Amino acid sequence: MDGIAGRRPLLIWAVHLSVAALVLLWTIPTFGLLVSSFRDGDQLSVSGWWTALTPTERNIVYRAPAAEAQVEQAGQWVISGNVFEGQAAGEITKFGFSSKAPTAFDAGQSAELTKGRTLSVMANGDYRIASSEEMKGKRGARIFFTSIDPPRFTLENYRNVMFSEGIGRSFINTLTVTIPATIIPILIAAFAAYALAWMKFPGRSLLLAVVVGLLVVPLQMSLIPLLRLYTDVGIGKSYVGVWLAHTGFGLPLAIYLLRNYIKGLPKEIIESAKVDGASDFDIFRKIVLPLSFPALASFAIFQFLWVWNDLLIATVFLGNNEEQLVMTARLRELLGSRGGNWEILTASAFVSIAVPLLVFFSLQRYLVRGLLAGSVK
Known part of the structure; x- marks a missing residue:
């Protein structure tokens, strides 16, 4: 009887642990779905719900305006703006102008483009394309950049x-x-x-x-x-x-x-x-x-x-x-x-x-x- 009585607490613990495991298996996905429902759509598409409280890294491509948007400043022709136009701003760590090397340059550096043009992208998203000669072309340059975004939650999804x-x-x-x-x-x-x-x-x-x-x-x-x-x-x-x-x-x-x-x-x-x-x-x-x-x-x-x-x-x-x-x-x-x-x-x-x-x-x-x-x- 002692042996049987001694095994009962062990059996009870096994039952309790099994029930707790089943509850977790059902609760964790539901909790993840709830967290995801309040997350920003851009962050949700690139990272899981378990990263909701940590910064998210995104790789984005931005198309700069065409040559018709250039203005003359101090003897140079310049196209400027912000790559986060229409999006939530983050912090840029890397950028590039080619799909083969999208993170070739650190934020704040100046990259040499073709035809004597230069490209610089700041950490806050401001960019500047400069040329000593007037730029031509109907399509703007592509800017590849890596952005570190802080956690963002919103009620817009439910609205x-x-x-x-x-x-x-x-x-x-x-x-x-x-x-x-x-x-x-x-x-x-x-x-x-x-x-x-x-x-x-x-x-x-x-x-x-x-x-x-x-x-x-x-x-x-x-x-x-x-x-x-x-x-x-x-x-x-x-x-x-x-x-x-x-x-x-x-x-x-x-x-x-x-x-x-x-x-x-x-x-x-x-x-x-x-x-x-x-x-x-x-x-x-x-x-x-x-x-x-x-x-x-x-x-x-x-x-x-x-x-x-x-x-x-x-x-x-x-x-x-x-x-x-x-x-x-x-x-x-x-x-x-x-x-x-x-x-x-x-x-x-x-x-x-x-x-x-x-x-x-x-x-x-x-x-x-x-x-x-x-x-x-």
């Missing part, structure tokens, strides 16, 4: 997402899709689960096997046939079509989860109600449904998260109509044609999860409440 054109309409559209697509399958699945759990009728086991089998059918296989069917009956590209699609795809899991939960309810409660003359509908409405709130809340969370974050089904059954565009489709458009706006992507992620988090924390208490406590003596 671009939250106040972009059409985002409010897309938010309403997403709620219009998500709320019915969550409630409808729960209502249908609750009735079906009770029937499969407590009502005896021919083919019940076969029907349950069919429901379980539908869990492994890829929903992508049915998108085109369903869309053609909806178009033929006149509900294609409409909210009714997307509601029915989400209901059909969510019903197998809902019925399976609720049936297992309702089947595990104390048999004595159901039998006592039947002895007292209660019908199956009365038992379902007054006994089973209140006791099944934890299972109903669990599926409601899963279904709501699935529908809210869905892009594929909404695109197929609603299309890209501006009046019916959902949040995920709207945020996809904000990323640009090449999807390179990482600052928009990170901010969009947290904007889109605000409502699902609210739903999760609102229903979480039903997952842990002991509704069966005291129901059976």
